[in-house]
Amino acid sequence: MPSPFKHPSWPGLLLALAAALPWSAHAGPRATLQAYASEEQFNAALARWQERAKALQQERRRASDMSLQAAPSGNMAYPSSAPPALAPTPAKMAKAAAESSAKAGPAADSITNVQTAGVDEGGIVKRAGDHLVILRRGRLFTVRVGGDSLAPVAAVDAFGPGVDPQGAWYDELLVSGSTVVVVGYSYARGGTEIGLFDLQRDGRLHYRSTWHLRSFDYYSSRNYASRLVGSKLIFYTPSQLQPWGRITPQGLPGLRRWQGQATPNEFERILPATRIYRVDDEFEPTEPLTLHTVTSCDLAAREMRCEATAALGPAGRVFYVSNGSVYVWTNTLPHWRSAALRPVPDRPRARSAVFRLPLDGSAPSALKTAGVPIDQMSFLEDDSGHLNVLLRENGAGEGMWGSEHSRGGMALLRVPLDALGDGQQAAERQHYLPLPEVPAGPVQNRYVSDWLLWGSGQQAWALRYGEASAAPQTLSPGHAIERIEALGAHAVLVGNRGSDLHMSAVRLSGAQAEPAGHHVQSGARQGETRSHGFFYRPMGDEDGLLGLPILQGGGFGGRGAQGSASVMFLRTHELDFQSLGDLQARPESAMNDGCRASCMDWYGNARPIFIGERMFALMGYELVEGRLERGGWIGVRRERLNERRRINFGAIASRGWEDR
Secondary structure, three states: OOOOOOOOOOOHHHHHHHHHOOEOOOOOOOOOOOEOOOHHHHHHHHHHHHHHHHHHHHHHHHHHHHOOOOOOOOOOOOOOOOOOOOOOOOOOOOOOOOOOOOOOOOOOOOOOOOOOOOOEEOEOEEEEOOEEEEEEOOEEEEEEOOOOOOEEEEEEEOOOOOOOOOOEEEEEEEEEOOEEEEEEEEOOOOEEEEEEEEEOOOOOEEEEEEEEEEOOOOOEOOOOOEEEEOOEEEEEEEEEEOOOOOOOHHHOOEEEEOOOOOOHHHOEEOOOHHHEEOOOOOOOOOOOEEEEEEEEEEOOOOOOEEEEEEEEEEOEEEEEEOOOEEEEEEEOOHHHOOHHHOOOOOOOOOOEEEEEEEOOOOOOEEEEEOOEEOOHHHEEEOOOOEEEEEEEEEOOEOOEOHHHHOEEEEEEEEEEHHHOEEEEEEOOHHHEEEEOOOOOOOOEEEEEOOEEEEEEOOEEEEEEOOOOOOOOEEEOOOOOOOEEEEEOOEEEEEEEEOOEEEEEEEEEEOOEEEEEEEEEEOOEEEOOOOHHHOEEEEOOOOOEEEEEEEEEOOOOOOOOOOOOOEEEEEEEEOOEEEEEEEEEOOHHHOOOOOOOOOOOOOOOOEEEEEEOOEEEEEEOOEEEEEEEEEEOOOOOOEEEEEEEEEEEOOHHHHOOOOOO
């Protein structure tokens, strides 16, 4: 049978899976998933899984002893945690926000480069009316930017009074009305930490409350744990269950309000068995399971109320949030298992499954699949009622740096949403489109307008994903593919060639993806690789302004980069680039900030910001405003971005302006 991933044959592992799965076509809507009927049914299922694990371990140990091989210890090197995945959303979770645009790009007044318009993502800086709210190194800051202002207002700790911030990371910020939300993870308290603050009209911040969700770490090198759809705060919290570990109700997802001490008994379980869903496959006894939990909290209420639903499955996962649904992709992780504990050859194994959790409270659904998405950018729920997912043969999902290490052949899965049902069916053969194999190494991917673009090394491809007869078109920009972003309805490929940073525009019109403008920034590389580091403000079909943090001199440009940077600004006109210059940080402005928490910028520290006609560069504790000045020869328009003014908002904390 032809492979979805490779020509001419599918590698043995996936070939065996495809042959075993119940490929079948059904007309019309299918049944939805069923949750466990009771706590007793859920506990019995876990007990059977653990008994099988113990029996298999004993079987393997006896076989190893007989062959004079060392018996396995049972201490397998599983990752301690995993990042965003998803799970079914509870009833009354939310009404589906606006109509799904399924197009990349920011909302009209957003300053965050989000994947889907209308779905905000946790970041390090947000706009709230006349103020910017900034999260950095364990503190929250506000800066007044209304009218023509640029003035620091307040600084508070990002954690509550009496909370010991040691061992905690406060990385994501969201704003809903006058409520400021800080999402972090505490290794000391063993869970996701949610801090709520009230933003006053004058820009001052007042601490409201702190909440803890019992969970494993959610960190991802590319994804963000939290989303905001309307007034609904949505985030992923995984809980891992080991085949030979003790499973108790006290270890399952729970919520507590901080009362001044971290007492386990304060947790109230928020995930009953009747909200835990799974497909019908037997659990693999040599691998851990994960409760891929999605929690929804209503920020419209003064007292935060949360509900949770989970998909129970293998540890590997990726999660994606559209305007109408949350998706989680679970997959087994064969390369993490001990060689001595591999299943016997004739034992069938589940490979992967995708869960859909509608935001309108309707029942979740699922579909058996093959392959693994690279990251959340691999997903698109489009306007035609299809789910599109770019897949590779093998990968670990998005746990920690898992997105950087997927491998093998590639395919595009495109299925109608009503193909997802009770989890007993599998995606059909015709739903997989084989794609060119990419070189080894990280893969970048992005849906832009009606196109899917992906690339690795110095090669990229573009595909009109909705056309059955469309074929991938090759793009060879002559530089590395380290970022793919939308320029309105078009795209840009970003990456280095040697010591120079290159940007190659791609015009996406009609049936062709064509090279357009090109820009070279000498002696530079990206200063931030996360999606939020880039921002584009469209000013016409092929015109706009963009900003990107860069480091000069070929310095390290990855996550957690420290030191000074600058933000490069470009204008696009008919997809040609014009350099406007950059706004630079001042190394001499560095100070000892007395950092107590989150003292490494894992989510970056630099962002371009556009507010109306104004342009800013956030770099560490500095916020620099630029002004475009026009000039040049007669008939030739030239623009140059010059620094207008700057502030160091971090200094207000050291001067005692904290508003507690």
